[in-house]
Amino acid sequence: MTRKTQPTSRLSAFQRHFLEPLGRWIYIIPLLIVNAIVIVIPSISGILYAFTDWNGTTEATFIGLDNFGRLFQDRVFFRAFINNVTYTGIFLIVPIAVGLLGAYLLAGIRHGQVIYRLLYFIPYMFASVINTQIWRYLLHPKHGVGAFLADYGITFLDFAVFGRRSTALYGIVFVDGWHTWGFLVVLYLAAMTQVDKELYEVARLDGATRFQQFRHVTLPSIRPTLIFSMLIIFIGTTLVFDHVYILTGGGPAHASEVMSTYLYTQAFENFDVGYAASIGVILALWVSVPLSIFYILRRRGWQI
Amino acid sequence: MLKSGREHSTIPNHVILMTLAFIAFMPIAILFVNAFKTTAEIGRNPLGLPSEWHSENFTEAWEVGRYGTILRNSVVITGGTIIGTLILAGSGAYALARLKLRGGDLLTFYFLVGTSVPAQLFIVPLFIMWRNFDLINTQIGLIIIYCGLSSPFATYLLRSYMVSLPEEFMEAARVDGATNWHILRHIILPLSWPGFVTAALVVGLSSWNEFLFAVTFLTDPSLKPISTGLFAFQSRYSRDWGLTNAGAVIMILPIIILFLILQRRFVEGLTQGGLKA
Numbered sequence: 260m261t262r263k264t265q266p267t268s269r270l271s272a273f274q275r276h277f278l279e280p281l282g283r284w285i286y287i288i289p290l291l292i293v294n295a296i297v298i299v300i301p302s303i304s305g306i307l308y309a310f311t312d313w314n315g316t317t318e319a320t321f322i323g324l325d326n327f328g329r330l331f332q333d334r335v336f337f338r339a340f341i342n343n344v345t346y347t348g349i350f351l352i353v354p355i356a357v358g359l360l361g362a363y364l365l366a367g368i369r370h371g372q373v374i375y376r377l378l379y380f381i382p383y384m385f386a387s388v389i390n391t392q393i394w395r396y397l398l399h400p401k402h403g404v405g406a407f408l409a410d411y412g413i414t415f416l417d418f419a420v421f422g423r424r425s426t427a428l429y430g431i432v433f434v435d436g437w438h439t440w441g442f443l444v445v446l447y448l449a450a451m452t453q454v455d456k457e458l459y460e461v462a463r464l465d466g467a468t469r470f471q472q473f474r475h476v477t478l479p480s481i482r483p484t485l486i487f488s489m490l491i492i493f494i495g496t497t498l499v500f501d502h503v504y505i506l507t508g509g510g511p512a513h514a515s516e517v518m519s520t521y522l523y524t525q526a527f528e529n530f531d532v533g534y535a536a537s538i539g540v541i542l543a544l545w546v547s548v549p550l551s552i553f554y555i556l557r558r559r560g561w562q563i
Numbered sequence: 564m565l566k567s568g569r570e571h572s573t574i575p576n577h578v579i580l581m582t583l584a585f586i587a588f589m590p591i592a593i594l595f596v597n598a599f600k601t602t603a604e605i606g607r608n609p610l611g612l613p614s615e616w617h618s619e620n621f622t623e624a625w626e627v628g629r630y631g632t633i634l635r636n637s638v639v640i641t642g643g644t645i646i647g648t649l650i651l652a653g654s655g656a657y658a659l660a661r662l663k664l665r666g667g668d669l670l671t672f673y674f675l676v677g678t679s680v681p682a683q684l685f686i687v688p689l690f691i692m693w694r695n696f697d698l699i700n701t702q703i704g705l706i707i708i709y710c711g712l713s714s715p716f717a718t719y720l721l722r723s724y725m726v727s728l729p730e731e732f733m734e735a736a737r738v739d740g741a742t743n744w745h746i747l748r749h750i751i752l753p754l755s756w757p758g759f760v761t762a763a764l765v766v767g768l769s770s771w772n773e774f775l776f777a778v779t780f781l782t783d784p785s786l787k788p789i790s791t792g793l794f795a796f797q798s799r800y801s802r803d804w805g806l807t808n809a810g811a812v813i814m815i816l817p818i819i820i821l822f823l824i825l826q827r828r829f830v831e832g833l834t835q836g837g838l839k840a
Contacts, residue, residue, distance in 0.1 A: 282743055283662040287670070290655035290714055297711025301685035301692060308688060315691060361583050364576040371577070377826060378584045381591065383833070384818050386772035388793045392811045393590045395797075396597070396804055402609035441587055446834050498681050501774045505794060519683055526687045527779065539684040546681055554676060 308536035315532040326537035336538070339509075339516040342428055346517065347496040349429075351489055354436045358443025358488075363473055365444065366451040376448065379441030387438075387501035394434040395421070395506065424514035427507050431515055435502045443488060450484035451477060486553070493549050498542065518542055598808040605804050620809035624796075628810055632785060633792035636702065637771060640788050643706040644713065644770040645763050651710060652717035653759065657747050659718070660725035661733065671722060674715040682712075682775060690779060700783045708780065709770045717762040720835060724758030725751055757828075764825060765832040768818065789814045 309326055313319035330336050361379060365372055382390070397403045398420045405416030420430035458476045467475065478485070500519035503509060509516035509524070518538055526535035593610060598620055600613045608614070624630050659667050659674075689708070690699070698704030732750050741749075752759075777791045784795065793810050800806050822829050 280665075283658060283664060286654040286658035286662065286743070286747075287664065290651040290718060293651055293707065293711045293714060296692075297689065297708055298680055298685060301688035302680050304688035304692075305684045357583070361580065364580050368573045368576050368580070371580075375580050375584055376830075377823075378587050380826075380830060381819065381822065382587055384768065384822055384829070385815060386790050387774050388790050388797070389594075389811050389815055392793070392797060392807060393594050396808070397590055397593065402605060402804070404610075407610055437586070437590070442833070444583075445830055449834065494679065494681075498683060500683075504778075505774075505797075522683055522687075526690075532687055532691075535687050539681070539687065543681050543684045546679070550676070550679060 305536050305539050308533050309540045311533045311536075313533045313536075314530050315526075316530075319533065322533070326534050327541075329534065330537055330541065335513050335516060336518070336521060338513050339518045339521045342515060343497055343499070343517050345428065346432055346499060347493055349432050350436065350439075350492050350496045354440040354443055355485075355488065355492070357440045358447050359485075361440070361444035362447035362451055363477060365448050366477075376445055379444045381441070382438050383442040385438060387505060390434050390438045391502060391505045394430075394437070398430060421506050421515075422511060424511050427511060427515040431502050431506050434506065435496075435499065439492075446484060446488055447481060450481035454480040490549055490553050494546050497546050594808055595812060597804060598812045600805050602803060602805050617805075620805040621813070624806055624809040624813065627800075628792070628796045628806070629784075630789075630792075630810065630813055633787055633789050634813070636786055636792070637788040637790075640702055640705055640709070641767050641770045643702070644709040645767050647706060647710040648713050648717050648766045649759055649763060652714045652721055652762065653752075654747070655714070655718045656721035656725055657751055660722045661746070661751070662743060671719070674718050674722075686776070686779065693780060699780055700786060702781070702786055705776065705780050705788075708776050709766075709773065712776075713766045713769060717766055720762050720765075720832070721755065721758050724755045728754050760825075761828050761832040764821075764829055768829070768833075771818065 308319070310321055310323060311319040312322050312325070361375075365375055398405065398416075400406060400417050400419050403416075405418065405420075408414070409417040418426075420426050454477060458480070459472055462472045462476050498519055499517055500523070503515055503517050503520050504523070507515045509520040518541070522535050522538040522542070525531045525538065596612055597605060597609075599616045599618065600608070601617055601619070604613060604615075658664055659671050664670070693699050693704055693708075696704075698707070728751065732754075733746055736746050736750055771788075772790060773788075774790050774794070777788055778794065781787050781791065784792075787795065793807075793814055796810050797807050
């Protein structure tokens with residue numbers, strides 16, 4: 260054991276410049292290796308593949324920006340991109356609104372907070388295959404909620420939601436939203452309990468209604484959490500794969516296609532590796548836009 | 564809250580909160596009760612309680628769905644991922660938090676931001692790499708991928724735990740001539756175990772539920788974990804709701820039980836892990 264009290268002059272240069280740093284770096288080297296193998300190297304390869312016509316087996320040729328040119332003319336990709344934007348747009352409104360409502364009401368009660376929070380959070384723990392199993396049944400035209408309502412003469416939901424071009428995407432967004440909103444309640448509630456109670460007191464003395472208190476006290480106080488949740492929703496919905504793949508596979512007729520499922524088809528069914536890689540690059544760029552804005556503003560000291 | 568805080572009645576709150584609880588809970592309740600119905604009864608009575616409780620769906624799922632095998636696969640994959648990730652991330656976090664690496668701050672930042680690289684960017688090249696290494700259709704191959712995916716978050720979480728530990732213990736140990744390894748083993752680990760439990764829960768849950776990499780890298784039915792095993796089962800027996808519901812119940816029961824016991828840690832870990840979720 261090398262004692263720290265030993266005079267440094269007696270350590271050789273080899274020990275000082277190599278062995279001693281190695282004794283510290285050795286703890287992080289395995290982590291860095293696994294990270295490099297699973298994420299860094301394949302990501303760099305992915306960027307390189309995007310500029311080739313590789314099919315995964317034979318020789319690849321460098322074709323410059325051709326894949327990206329093709330993407331801009333690909334109507335299915337355009338459909339997928341629009342679907343992703345719609346998905347994100349709905350998610351930024353409905354689950355966040357429900358999450359805020361739930362959290363605000365929970366913050367205002369004294370009894371039962373724990374049990375409500377528990378119930379709301381459980382769906383968030385479920386795998387995508389579970390959410391889809393539950394809702395494929397409940398939205399089934401013969402057994403589900405639609406059929407139940409139809410028995411009472413309410414017939415707006417007794418059709419195959421995931422089988423219709425006009426509703427498939429919204430059905431998927433609904434299932435994913437059901438899975439997520441409870442997480443948002445818990446996230447916002449944690450932020451709301453940090454808000455200074457005196458602010459509410461002052462607002463109430465000024466005669467503010469509950470909505471005004473929410474609008475002028477709660478919302479500004481939880482803004483960092485709110486912005487953070489919007490960021491993760493943007494990323495999560497842009498990269499969405501599971502729920503779409505399991506419920507519709509992107510169909511019918513690409514009506515619910517998203518960028519990830521299209522990439523998956525190109526890579527693993529059409530073996531168009533180069534083209535799939537270019538979709539991956541577009542996805543990464545699209546996700547990095549809000550992420551970079553977020554971190555740049557944070558570094559500049561913005562309270563977001 | 565102060566006395567004047569009571570001027571609003573909380574009854575409207577409870578009405579809306581109960582409606583929300585109903586939306587969250589009823590679908591799960593229906594999943595559970597339908598797992599105990601025969602197919603004939605689901606046709607007659609799709610949403611109500613069963614007239615008779617049948618457990619045949621579970622025994623049948625166990626046999627035709629081979630749930631014994633896929634559960635074992637899931638336990639192996641999840642267990643391997645938890646152990647691998649905690650070793651990688653635990654020692655990495657120790658180096659970042661306590662060993663004053665040159666460029667350590669940059670690495671910490673990389674593990675926070677740089678690894679929000681979407682899977683879509685690297686899954687195809689990774690597949691080709693794994694094909695060359697003969698790691699497709701091996702559980703160890705999937706475990707390595709999961710360790711790679713979850714270790715950045717786990718490192719970040721554990722590092723923040725270790726940074727907050729009091730400096731004096733480590734200084735004292737160093738003066739006594741303790742090596743880095745001794746400090747990790749006898750000081751850091753015993754003090755930061757709550758962080759390890761939280762990390763294990765988050766990592767375990769995400770690998771138990773993971774779908775995209777599992778469906779891509781494990782196609783052999785005898786190796787599949789429960790997420791893709793259930794997916795295959797759903798496609799094959801799509802009309803046999805009792806059977807597929809029983810499969811789903813088998814998958815979520817351990818999660819729900821664990822969640823009820825360790826609720827606070829799950830919530831803490833998952834809300835911190837939001838960025839990776």
